Amino acid sequence: MFFCHFFFASVTPNFAANPMRKKAESKETKQFASRKKDHIELAFKSQEGIQTDNRFYYEPLLSAHPQALKPTSFLGKEMKAPIWISSMTGGTELAHKINHNLAKACKEFGLGMGLGSCRILLEGDTYFKDFNLRPILGDERPFFANLGIAQVEQELANKSVKRIEELIKRLEADGLFIHVNPLQEWLQPEGDKISKPPIDTIRRLLDKVRFKIIVKEVGQGMGFESLKVLFQLPLAAIDFAAHGGTNFSKVELLRSNKQQQTLFNEVAHIGHSATEMVGITNQILKALGKKSLCNEVIISGGVKSFLDGYYLMQSLNCNSIYGQGSAMLGRARTSYDALQEYVAGQIKGLELAKAYLRVKR
Secondary structure, rough: HHHHHHHHHHHHHHHHHOOOHHHHHHHHHHHHHHHHHHHHHHHHHHHHHOOOOOEEEEEOOOOOOOOOOEEEEEEOEEEEOOEEOOOOOOOOOOHHHHHHHHHHHHHHHEEEEEEOOHHHOOOOOOOOOHOOOOOHHHOOOOEEEEEHHHHHHHHHHOHHHHHHHHHHHHHHHOOOEOOHHHHHHHHOOOOOOOOHHHHHHHHHHHHHHOOOOOOOOOOOOOHHHHHHHHOOOOOEEEOOOOOOOOOHHHHHHOOOOOOHHHHHHHHHHHHHHHHHHHHHHHHHHHHHHOOOOOOOEEEEOOOOOHHHHHHHHHHOOOEEEEEEOOOHHHHHHHHHHHHHHHHHHHHHHHHHHHEEEOOOO
16 A cells, blocks of 8 residues: 555656646647658558659768758859859849849849840840849849840940940949850841851950850750860850750740741750760860869759759869759749748758768769
8 A cells, every 4th residue: 555655646746747748748649640640641652653863872871960051152252052043134024023033032042143135235224123133132142144145246346345344334243144046046036147156256255355254055055066165265154054944946936937836846956955064064174174264164954953953063073053044933923932932942952962962973
């Protein structure tokens, strides 16, 4: 009797003294039961469409849970995450909304940003508000204007390079993207004629200006010989704009008549993927050695997720970041909250990948 009385007396007051403990235990038990029920119901579903991503070694023993990304240096400025956003052009209410949402995201998350074609600003400031994003973005991150190779060729021919310099000054940009797009212009119903090899135009501009220049394609990417000559120029960076993302040649073809679409549909599907361009670039950099004057790359075109971006950056043998266009644009068009959630997810994904994934060589 003494033993039973002692046991009862010593245990019962603990529950009386800690009512929250019993409540917490009950809540935890319910959560545990709910979680296990989910596991049972979802176990079979998790096996549907199993396909292993063979690009990575998964190394679960070598890191704690992910830490915040360390800042990265690119184009002479610091970025909090290695993600580049390219925006739309201006002249419509929708473009204004998209551009401003993208600039806000770059500011919040510390990303770099490139404008869409600024050709319309060469003629006046009617749509300047659509492009005037530096006040939103801030001075700390890289920000570049954009002109097509046909416009640059024309400004050189007219001896009016000063107009390009004034454009960059008005926008407070760090430099200029030159988008090289002969296929797009050729397929565009009202496309501009490119009279000189783009590489000659790029060289001439480099000789005349002091601002930084990035060269990109617009959806087909570039082959070995084009990349080789570009890496030997003192460019700030090269943007792959590889095949697999937004294909502006296809966009222009869809604006043409049915006969043109039938004749040239296959042409719009010519190009190089980002994965192929990474391989080509590594070959070129190895062969050129110190003769390579450009050592930074924006990997864009067909980059669908942080796993694609992480894989390509880790595979490329030079300083690089990855760019996304349509994924960002679609969300910026909807709302800033949608864009904010997506960018935050990209960064969390990169943190996870850096902790646990190693690229297979």
